[in-house]
Amino acid sequence: MPNARTTPLDANAVRRRNLSSVLDLVHRRRGVTRADLTRALGLNRSTIGDLVGVLVAHGWVDERDDARRSGVGRPSPLVVTRSRWLVAAINPELDVIDIALVSLGGEIVERRRTPADRPSADEVVAVAARVVAELAAAHPDARVLAVGVAVPGLVRRGDGCVRLAPRLGWRDEPLASALSSALGMPVAVANDAHLGSRAELTFGAGQGAASVLYLNGGASGIGGGLVIGGRPVEGAAGYAGEIGHVSVDPHGIACACGAHGCLEALVRRGTLTAAVGLTQADDDELDAALQRAVAAEAADGPVRTVVREQLGWLAIALRSAVNLLNPERIVLGGYLAALWAAAGDDLRQSVLADALSVTATDVRIEVAALGAQRLLMGAAELAWDGIIADPTDVPLDSTVSTTAS
Numbered sequence: 001m002p003n004a005r006t007t008p009l010d011a012n013a014v015r016r017r018n019l020s021s022v023l024d025l026v027h028r029r030r031g032v033t034r035a036d037l038t039r040a041l042g043l044n045r046s047t048i049g050d051l052v053g054v055l056v057a058h059g060w061v062d063e064r065d066d067a068r069r070s071g072v073g074r075p076s077p078l079v080v081t082r083s084r085w086l087v088a089a090i091n092p093e094l095d096v097i098d099i100a101l102v103s104l105g106g107e108i109v110e111r112r113r114t115p116a117d118r119p120s121a122d123e124v125v126a127v128a129a130r131v132v133a134e135l136a137a138a139h140p141d142a143r144v145l146a147v148g149v150a151v152p153g154l155v156r157r158g159d160g161c162v163r164l165a166p167r168l169g170w171r172d173e174p175l176a177s178a179l180s181s182a183l184g185m186p187v188a189v190a191n192d193a194h195l196g197s198r199a200e201l202t203f204g205a206g207q208g209a210a211s212v213l214y215l216n217g218g219a220s221g222i223g224g225g226l227v228i229g230g231r232p233v234e235g236a237a238g239y240a241g242e243i244g245h246v247s248v249d250p251h252g253i254a255c256a257c258g259a260h261g262c263l264e265a266l267v268r269r270g271t272l273t274a275a276v277g278l279t280q281a282d283d284d285e286l287d288a289a290l291q292r293a294v295a296a297e298a299a300d301g302p303v304r305t306v307v308r309e310q311l312g313w314l315a316i317a318l319r320s321a322v323n324l325l326n327p328e329r330i331v332l333g334g335y336l337a338a339l340w341a342a343a344g345d346d347l348r349q350s351v352l353a354d355a356l357s358v359t360a361t362d363v364r365i366e367v368a369a370l371g372a373q374r375l376l377m378g379a380a381e382l383a384w385d386g387i388i389a390d391p392t393d394v395p396l397d398s399t400v401s402t403t404a405s
């Protein structure tokens with residue numbers, strides 16, 4: 001709280017933090033009324049008016065008068081984001097380098113997919129430098145400020161070095177510094193599953209909930225993410241939410257991590273695809289095949305039996321999570337969403353009733369909403385972090401520039 005002894009320096013720091021809080025809320029909610037800002041941030045109306053004015057002057061937000069009347073009095077102006085400032089999101093994969101420009105509010109402005117074949121880090125840097133410059137040139141009124149990268153591998157927080165990305169064949173690649181030199185912008189790099197979960201929690205099925213657990217069944221196992229009190233939880237080293245390695249059967253089969261009976265060792269994509277006779281299938285194909293097979297079978301049919309067993313293991317992990325965290329919402333993505341959909345209401349209720357205690361009666365379980373765009377949206381969130389932290393740090397007279405001098 002400011003007081004009589006607050007120095008000018010302190011006052012500036014408080015103001016920067018308040019500007020950041022306002023912009024962060026407008027970004028995450030994709031538009032918010034002044035009245036909601038006042039309530040959510042606990043600041044008075046004139047302070048909010050002043051902060052919004054600064055953000056308007058810096059080109060971050062606009063105000064519209066078309067907000068719905070809430071209660072008596074004049075309608076509260078709606079504060080919305082402007083797309084003058086953008087970030088670039090990059091996701092190198094086995095067969096494609098996916099790049100997009102993303103505005104505040106997580107809107108993908110333009111996306112370019114460049115085919116690749118197990119690209120090296122150098123190739124990713126070269127393609128990114130070219131594509132980001134081309135995309136930026138197509139939006140001359142906007143300026144790209146920073147870059148976020150989602151990598152299918154282990155990334156060291158701090159310097160964005162990719163320690164290991166087995167599918168790409170990368171080891172100890174200083175990706176953030178190489179990209180930053182090539183693009184002339186700040187670059188942040190993180191694990192793709194973590195970023196996908198962050199996007200889903202912020203803009204997808206987790207949106208608006210204060211406490212959410214997200215579990216994503218992907219090609220390399222079960223990843224997760226966690227929001228408590230409206231903020232993403234990272235843990236000491238950035239690995240919080242790794243529910244794939246929660247033990248559901250201490251005497252179970254070995255997991256790739258070295259432990260036994262982890263959730264992701266028992267609830268497997270391969271088990272589900274094999275049950276419906278598929279060898280290769282994307283999540284939509286698996287989802288459709290499972291639902292077809294379950295609909296065609298009696299209650300003790302082979303596919304229903306597999307679904308019941310897999311859901312049973314999942315329910316054990318959810319029981320631990322629900323008792324520990326008391327989440328308001330659980331979001332299932334990837335093949336876990338397919339498993340959930342195939343189970344149907346009756347099976348879900350009987351399996352969950354056995355597993356979950358009374359504390360779970362209010363928890364809502366939903367399937368993920370963002371689909372394939374979530375990795376780029378998550379990478380963009382990473383890029384926005386440093387900018388939203390100090391929105392007035394961006395010079396007012398910035399011209400469009402995307403290449404290093």
Ligand SMILES: [Zn+2]
Nearest residue numbers: 245255257262
């Ligand atoms: Zn494990």
